[in-house]
Amino acid sequence: MIRKVFGILLTIIFLTSVFTSRFTIISAFPMYSQNETEQGIIEEILKLDSRIHALARKINELSFQNGELKKALAAKRLELNRLDGQLKERKKKLARWVVFSYKGGMGTFLAVLVGAEDLGDFLRRFDNITRVLEYYNNIISETRNLLLYKKREESYIMEKQKEIQALEEEARKALKELQEALAQKEQELIRAKNILENTVNLEKISKNWQEALPSLDYLLKNLSSLPWSSISPDSLKVNYLTLTARAEFIDKSITEKLFSGNDKLKNAYFTFSPEGITLSEKGPDGKPLYSITCRLELEENNKIKIIPIRVEFNGVLLPPEVIHDLTKGHDLSFTPPPLPYDLKITSISTEEGKLILYLKKY
Known part of the structure; x- marks a missing residue:
């Protein structure tokens, strides 16, 4: 009888120890998983905060570059308008020269020289004619240079317009990525609230990281x-x-x-x-x-x-x-x-x- 009682007691003690150890293992596992999960969520949130900060910085830089390019473009367009005014003035002068050349041209100059009364008068008339020819030659040369300069300015404007379009496209992509990152963070926060009992620590760490990012x-x-x-x-x-x-x-x-x-x-x-x-x-x-x-x-x-x-x-x-x-x-x-x-x-x-x-x- 004593042996039976002793055997029953040993059986009870053995089963109790087995179930207790199993319960301890089972109850300890969720605690380890919970800590690991929380750590993973914190890492993911901080990673998204960094990504959001980097994208916001990139958008600001692109916006600044875009503004600077637009200022340069506006200045070049003013310069181009000034060139247009100068070219119009040159063309008027050249038009008068063309009309004069067509009607009389060198024949008129020869008549002026032939009508000289003496050698001194001839040299004076010849000098005046030379100055007139030099004046219109200079206008022709300046007009040619202005046209070349205008073409360069137009090419510069076209290049800057392409750069602005590329920056605006890059900014749109960055903005889209920023919106996606913000949406990801919202989803991660929702997941955190569903998994974690207390998200105060997570929110505090995220806030502190956002405040530290500009300094970093x-x-x-x-x-x-x-x-x-x-x-x-x-x-x-x-x-x-x-x-x-x-x-x-x-x-x-x-x-x-x-x-x-x-x-x-x-x-x-x-x-x-x-x-x-x-x-x-x-x-x-x-x-x-x-x-x-x-x-x-x-x-x-x-x-x-x-x-x-x-x-x-x-x-x-x-x-x-x-x-x-x-x-x-x-x-x-x-x-x-x-x-x-x-x-x-x-x-x-x-x-x-x-x-x-x-x-x-x-």
């Missing part, structure tokens, strides 16, 4: 125009036997030299690590708003190109499409300051807190 865009746009010529190595070790050198730049000193003179970039800073360089900006709370990790690539003529490989915002790692949208149309290269002893850069590397240029004299 400004940094990327002005990266190549920063005062790179003002930086100098914090340490320079020269080997005169091999004619090589190692120049070290500290991230704090580069940050101070490049960003201190620009009020819009006063909160931006560099950090160097074995992975590459990271561009960041501090928010009002002192924490980084965003960070862009980049690798460096040496190009011709000692030029260095910055290639973004990762964008992070609020702990969210953004997909490669975001990097493409943010950097499109921006020059992310720079030329270091003139190097001493006519040295050339042979390679680049980064360490914790340091950017290192390896130099050699050729």
Whole structure:
């Protein structure tokens, strides 16, 4: 009897442990899936925010270019109208000359010369006739030049009209893409509300990202125009036997030299690590708003190109499409300051807190 009771108790304990573990696994799985789903939705929303910002920027740039072209076109049309007035005046003068030539022409000039009373009178008449001929020759030459100039102006206007049409077409495409991106975001927000219990965090992150994007865009746009010529190595070790050198730049000193003179970039800073360089900006709370990790690539003529490989915002790692949208149309290269002893850069590397240029004299 005791054995039976003991066997029943063991069976109950075993079944309880099995069901409890199964319930734990089942209940834990949705929690993991929920976090993963939320992370995916946040990434998708931030990607769409970046796309929308990039398209809006592109439309603004196209609109500005279009406006500038239309101003240039209006100025050229005024110039063309002025040319038309000049040509009409020249044609009138030439018409009088043609009528005169047809009626008398050189015969009239000869009659004037023959009617001279003496040599002095003859030379005076000859000089007057020469001036008249020269005057109309100049009119003919000026008219010919004006016609050529007018044709060039008309060609210029036609080219600018084509450019304006191309810009307007590009702007229409960008606007359509913007509308599609906005519609995608609306659908993504609807999906988020259906899946997530609380979307406040998602909306807050999206809002903060939208506020950070103009600052990030400004940094990327002005990266190549920063005062790179003002930086100098914090340490320079020269080997005169091999004619090589190692120049070290500290991230704090580069940050101070490049960003201190620009009020819009006063909160931006560099950090160097074995992975590459990271561009960041501090928010009002002192924490980084965003960070862009980049690798460096040496190009011709000692030029260095910055290639973004990762964008992070609020702990969210953004997909490669975001990097493409943010950097499109921006020059992310720079030329270091003139190097001493006519040295050339042979390679680049980064360490914790340091950017290192390896130099050699050729």
